[in-house]
Amino acid sequence: MELSTVAAELYALLPAEFIAARGARVKEAKAAGDAGLAALIGRLPKPSAAAWAVNMLARSGAAELGELLGLGSALRDAQTDLDPARLRELGQQRPHLLAAAVGKADDIAAGLGVRLSGAATSEITGTLRAALGDMDAAAAVRSGLLVRSLSGDGVDAVDLSGAVAVEGGAVPVAPAAPRVKADDGDAGARESLRAKAEDAERAASQAEADLAEAEQSLAEATFRRRELQVALKETRERLASLEEELATAEQDARRASRAAEAADKLATQKRRIAGQARRWLERYSDDGD
Numbered sequence: 001m002e003l004s005t006v007a008a009e010l011y012a013l014l015p016a017e018f019i020a021a022r023g024a025r026v027k028e029a030k031a032a033g034d035a036g037l038a039a040l041i042g043r044l045p046k047p048s049a050a051a052w053a054v055n056m057l058a059r060s061g062a063a064e065l066g067e068l069l070g071l072g073s074a075l076r077d078a079q080t081d082l083d084p085a086r087l088r089e090l091g092q093q094r095p096h097l098l099a100a101a102v103g104k105a106d107d108i109a110a111g112l113g114v115r116l117s118g119a120a121t122s123e124i125t126g127t128l129r130a131a132l133g134d135m136d137a138a139a140a141v142r143s144g145l146l147v148r149s150l151s152g153d154g155v156d157a158v159d160l161s162g163a164v165a166v167e168g169g170a171v172p173v174a175p176a177a178p179r180v181k182a183d184d185g186d187a188g189a190r191e192s193l194r195a196k197a198e199d200a201e202r203a204a205s206q207a208e209a210d211l212a213e214a215e216q217s218l219a220e221a222t223f224r225r226r227e228l229q230v231a232l233k234e235t236r237e238r239l240a241s242l243e244e245e246l247a248t249a250e251q252d253a254r255r256a257s258r259a260a261e262a263a264d265k266l267a268t269q270k271r272r273i274a275g276q277a278r279r280w281l282e283r284y285s286d287d288g289d
Helices: 003-010 015-031 035-042 049-060 063-080 084-091 094-111 118-133 135-143 184-288
Strands: none
Touching: 003 015, 003 035, 015 035, 049 063, 049 094, 049 118, 049 135, 063 084, 063 094, 063 118, 063 135, 094 118, 118 135
8 A cells, every 4th residue: 555546546535535535544554554654644634625626627637627738838838938929829718728627627526416616616717727827736736636726826836835645646537436416406506506607707718818918918028128138238248348448548547647757757857957968068168268
């Protein structure tokens, strides 16, 4: 028995089954003489409703999730390449793919007999949005071992502390929990939830469109900032070169000034000697007459 195997099993169960199944696994590990593993299993937290739904979405192998996370990878590449046109093109797909993935998670949960609250649906949206912008968050979503929802602003790294039950764990792509057939009352409740989800999706679509526009502006501003940083670096290098040239010129000027002063002193001295020589010559001439 390994922790990752146990976790893969537990996080595939319905929320109502988690605690009892975890306790059973703890007892099995203790009976096998592995107290350390028993303690680790006992510390595995029950996932939130939103985390459970995202886990079920990942385990189902839903195409909606694959398309959404593929879009996230493409968006990150376009952001790195500072390609505003590509960002704009991809950003237009974001609200539709996000809404499709959230709707799929809701459908899977309903099919398993779990009704998600509006708050849980919002957390699912936030978790998938975080996975769009952060590679590590995307890996956490794919793991199928989330214990809490994620959030991100598309700029800073997503906080993943305590978010995944077993670091580096992986699960097979297939929901392990049995599907539950809904009765007529459940069908009515599902329709009501579906209507609420559609309203939320429309609002999310508008928010995503606003986000795409903001990200485009961010990409353009980032590109302009890098241009200015390069220009500033070149200007600083030119300024340093000019300052070095100025320092050299000042040194040359000081040397020239000292040379001029020395030449002036020498010229004055020579003029004085020449004057004395003329006076001696005149005196000699007068004595000769």
